[in-house]
Amino acid sequence: MALLEIRNVTRRFGSLEAVKDVSIAIEAGEFFTLLGPSGCGKTTILRMIAGFDVPDEGEILLDGKSLSGVPPEKRPLHTVFQSYALFPHMTVAGNIAFPLEMAGKSALEIRRRVDETLALVHLEDKAGSFPHELSGGQKQRVALARGLVNQPRLLLLDEPLGALDAKLRVEMQIELIALQREVGITFIFVTHSQQEALALSHRIAVMKDGRVEQLDEPDKLYSAPANRFVADFIGKINLIEVEVTSSSKVLLGLCAAGLGEIAATDPRPIAVGERGVFALRPELIRVFGHRESADLKNRFEGVVRELLYLGDVTLYKVELANGCLIEALMPNAAPGRAKFHEVGDAVAVCWRHDAGVYLRN
Amino acid sequence: MSAARTQPAGLSKWVVTLPPTIFLLVFFLVPALIVALAGFRETGEFGGLAPWPGLSLDAYRFLLGDVIYLEIFARSFLVAALTTLLCIVFAYPLAWLIARSPKQRRDVLVLLVILPFASNFLVRIYAWIMLLGPANLLYTPFAVIVGMVYAHLPFMVLPLYINLEKHDPALLEAAQDLGANAWTRFWRVTFPLSLPGIFSGSALVFIPVLGMFAVPELLGGTGDILIGNLIKEQFLENRDWPLGSALSIMLTACVLLLAGLAAWAAKRGLHGTEAVS
Structure with a gap:
């Protein structure tokens, strides 16, 4: 059984159909990417998985159970936001501890897990720093650590590398791959960069105007595009x-x-x-x-x-x-x-x- | 380098800042020094000040020798604190609602908050006399607090609104995504980030309330006089200028001490929030 199943999901905003009858099944442990130009509906799908948006038709199932009616705070998945959305009044350690506190973990366990996760993203020496004292790449790592620390079933990443400069982006891509392999958590990644998608993903869904144009492994997408749009968009x-x-x-x-x-x-x-x-x-x-x-x-x-x-x-x-x-x-x-x-x-x-x-x- | 270039050159800096500097020197610093000095002078035969030099510590000796003054100071601070607290409680939801309403409607709502200033302050206080009188609440401590909160509420709403409006909605989404319910989201994210707004609002309410004499005079009973009334009485009715001056200086000293303490506490406890304020 797929970990996450998107079943015939449609989402309309007024007369605009942002997502049109999309069905995707994502397996546990996968690095799955939603790729497409802006306005293709990829972020809307991500927000519906996170619970910030609700499908007009169809449903989303996690472990075979429907997520409809489950508020975002009750879903066992976390999001890494494009703007990072780090809490400016909390230290790095405070930010990372937040999801653990919400889950009601003991102070001892919180301490241990925060230390572990800080080590995972190589920020041991920044535990007491505030977000505004960090560089872009460091903020990115804190956002990742905060998303991963409570071991969600699924980590959603909304264009997380968009704000970084080109060189740092490549470094973070390599780190992301290693990190995903290490923690074994399923990643759903949203991007408009075909290069990023090809480099990172196990599978990619190429989207256009609310529809999935092709869903395949990166090399298959590249060498055997299904149609003109995919051929032109990728590479x-x-x-x-x-x-x-x-x-x-x-x-x-x-x-x-x-x-x-x-x-x-x-x-x-x-x-x-x-x-x-x-x-x-x-x-x-x-x-x-x-x-x-x-x-x-x-x-x-x-x-x-x-x-x-x-x-x-x-x-x-x-x-x-x-x-x-x-x-x-x-x-x-x-x-x-x-x-x-x-x-x-x-x-x-x-x-x-x-x-x-x-x-x- | 670029910062240095955008700063005005030495001469133009002086030209721009000279008029307000002169104004403040002549109409604020000099009068303040006169008041400070008057506190150490003797009272004249027919009130006012005795001829120069006539220096004495009588005013302060008198002030510190009578427990009634301490009581009035304490009551004034209590009223100011209570007014500030009530202003926070009433202004917070209002400011939050304005900050959360559609962008094009916010300006109108802010205008409504400051609209009462369009009519005279005393007229608005007289209106409260008519409202509280029939309810038998006039000339009570309650009436004083009502008047104080009413008069100072906009000064709390505006800084709070300016703060709340700048909050990044993504932070609340992030908190929710990470497992926080609405209550926790407020207390862990919105409230701590709004503390700078609460502090500036509190300063704008607390300090004017301490010196306010019109509200207690019009709405309060004989037992409700505050420092403001006391100072006004010394200058206008008793014509005891040294005592009035000494009271003023004491009040200023207390406010400065409090402001210093608040600034020190804010520096220690508000780390990080300045990023959004």
């Missing part, structure tokens, strides 16, 4: 409008206007004549000098229009014969050579027949 991707010209078992022939045949693969039976989009990750494309030969099925000639040198990699924007711009990401992995092509170079972009995915319209 960089080239989308080429195509028409299916041949389909035999696994091999798929696609025709892109003004470009020619693209060889692709798809296990599904697909009707010839169907229109869709061919999605191709930039890092799966190789860019060769136009005289170089490549033993790849898909080879299209073009001209480098722009390039973005990023140090470890270079992003090339290549204009193909039909005028469409293809982005290709090449690692600068050859010693002594910064980049392989210059703007204006005639090149050929190539990729394996199984590099991209065909998405139906």
Whole structure:
């Protein structure tokens, strides 16, 4: 049985349907992420799990029991707020002790658990400090410690890394993964950052306009997006409008206007004549000098229009014969050579027949 | 560096602060010194002050020699404390409700709180005479407290409202999420964070009440006179200026002592709350 089950939940605000018939089952011990652009309904779902909002339809079950009618203070789950919401008049130790005091634990146990949790988030020396004396990263750790100290069944995290600078965010991501593994508590994480979601989660639900567009493991989401939105939202991707010209078992022939045949693969039976989009990750494309030969099925000639040198990699924007711009990401992995092509170079972009995915319209 | 740049240069700082400084020197500091000095002068033959120098400690000797003055001081502090306490009790829910109401309605509600100031203070106290008279409550300690609380309530509501309005609602959600019920949320989060508001409100109520003479004079009985009445009597009726001055200085000293104690206590006990006040 799933630890948390969201069953056909719908939430309306006036005429706006913020969450539309969403069903998700989350297993114990999972690091589950709700990912989507702002306004997609992810925070509304989190607030309904916490009890600050109530579904108009459907229900949420924890351990098989419905949570409807259970006020937030009675739910065995805690939230880490985006703004941290640390109590400014309490010390770090006071903040962390708060949920234990609410649960009626003995003074001795509170002391022990607070010390343990402070050690877990590496803040032993800050027990007596007040929140306004802490840095952003330290506040973040206190908020995590406060959420974890009473060992909730579920920890909800509402964009907890949003307020940190880029470098600290990466550090905290690594800490979060280690922390979740160590405490074994189920995390439900809300974010609009696809990079954060990919790095942290066991499973991700990609949301748009109140619906779950795709629910899968990070690598599956990235390599096999279910539709155009997911493909475009997660990572960089080239989308080429195509028409299916041949389909035999696994091999798929696609025709892109003004470009020619693209060889692709798809296990599904697909009707010839169907229109869709061919999605191709930039890092799966190789860019060769136009005289170089490549033993790849898909080879299209073009001209480098722009390039973005990023140090470890270079992003090339290549204009193909039909005028469409293809982005290709090449690692600068050859010693002594910064980049392989210059703007204006005639090149050929190539990729394996199984590099991209065909998405139906 | 940036802080230094935003501060006005030496000369303009003087130009800006000079007029209020002169005003306070002439109309506050100098009169205060005159009063302080008058307390050590002799009473004149026909009241007022005796010709210079005529220095004596008679006023203070008289003041400290009669237990009635101590009693009036004690009663004044008691009335001030009770008024402050009642103002907190009445103002808190009001300020909280205003702070929690929709943003566009708050300004109107605050305006309603200060609206009574639009009519004359004495007129409003006379209104209480008409209200309390038929109920047979006029000229009692109760009437004095009612008048005091009525007159000073806005001074408690406003600082409390300003404080409560700034509270981050996420803190209450966090407390609830972590297992606190409504009662606990109030006492563990809202109330401690509102202490700076309570303190500034209390200062705005307690100190004026100590010196207030109009309310006890109009609503109180003969046994309800407070320091304010006593001081006024010395200057206007008895024409014993040295005694009046000595009483004033004693009152000022007591208030300063109390304010100092409160500031010291606040510094020790309010750590962290300044972040929201």
